[in-house]
Amino acid sequence: MTAALCPGSFDPxxxxxxxxxxxxxxxFQRVVVAVIANPSKHPLFSLAERQEMLADGLSHLTNIEIDSFDGLLVDFARRAGVTVxxxxxxxxxxxxxxxQMAEMNAALAPGLDTMFVTAKPAWAFLSSSLVKEVARFGGAVEGLVPERVATALKERFAAG
Ligand SMILES: Nc1ncnc2c1ncn2[C@@H]1O[C@H](COP(=O)(O)OP(=O)(O)OP(=O)(O)O)[C@@H](O)[C@H]1O
Ligand SMILES: [Mg+2]
Known part of the structure; x- marks a missing residue:
């Protein structure tokens, strides 16, 4: 079965x-979306929150598994049974x-390939950091993130 791994911080x-x-x-028949735990990066949203937001934003797809990992991506990829x-x-x-990451991962785990998908032009300048920065100062992020994420950002910054 062809399986792919889409890793990221997804914060948010x-x-x-x-x-x-x-x-x-x-x-691909199976796509594992894995949230990198990485607590040293001081994420705005907890691992569970990021996983929930992903599950919600991807609920229209049937071949997605949401997971998370800490440590080396190559180790997680092996456990998850993905080669791409x-x-x-x-x-x-x-x-x-x-x-750099792709070369390092290929060196650590021969057979693990990285493929790149070019960003859709509409989202080519969109990043989680930028979205957080805008939301922090009360800017509108609707249309840039799933609805549930926009609400979560508003609540987070209103509270803090
Ligand atoms: N707007 C986008 N279009 C296409 N790919 C994206 C986009 N944003 C992120 N990615 C890709 O998603 C993966 C995970 O990215 P990551 O979680 O680091 O998001 P980010 O938006 O870059 O966050 P940060 O601003 O915290 O670095 C990476 O491969 C990254 O290149
Ligand atoms: Mg990034």
Whole structure:
């Protein structure tokens, strides 16, 4: 069975993430969407919250599994039974870092390939960090993130 892994921090998921995962799901029978726990990055949303937001934003797809991991991506990929990692590429700025990660992962786990999906032009400049920055100062992020995420951002910043 062909399976792909879409890893990310998803703090929070944006329409750009949803688009890449949707498109990946059309080409693979099984797509594992894995949230990188990475507590050292001080995420705005907990692991459980990020997983719930992804499950909600991807509820229209039937071949998605939501999971999470800590540590090396190659170890998780082996446990999850996937041989392809699919990543989204936005501007040139993503390229260097993503290429580095892809080469390192291939060196650590021969046989694990990374494939890139170009960002949809509408989301080419969208990132979780930018969305958080805008929401923090009361800017409207509706239309850039799933509805549930926009609500969660409003609540988070109203509270804090
Ligand atoms: N707007 C987008 N279009 C296409 N791919 C995207 C988009 N945003 C993120 N991705 C891809 O999704 C994967 C996970 O990204 P990540 O969780 O780091 O999101 P991010 O928006 O870059 O967050 P941050 O701003 O915290 O770095 C990466 O492969 C990244 O390139
Ligand atoms: Mg990023």
């Amino acid at each position: 998921p944006t329409n750009g993430h949803i688009d890449v995962i949707e498109r990946t799901s059309r080409h 990692v699919v990543k989204g590429l936005r501007a040139v700025s993503d390229f260097e870092y993503e290429l």
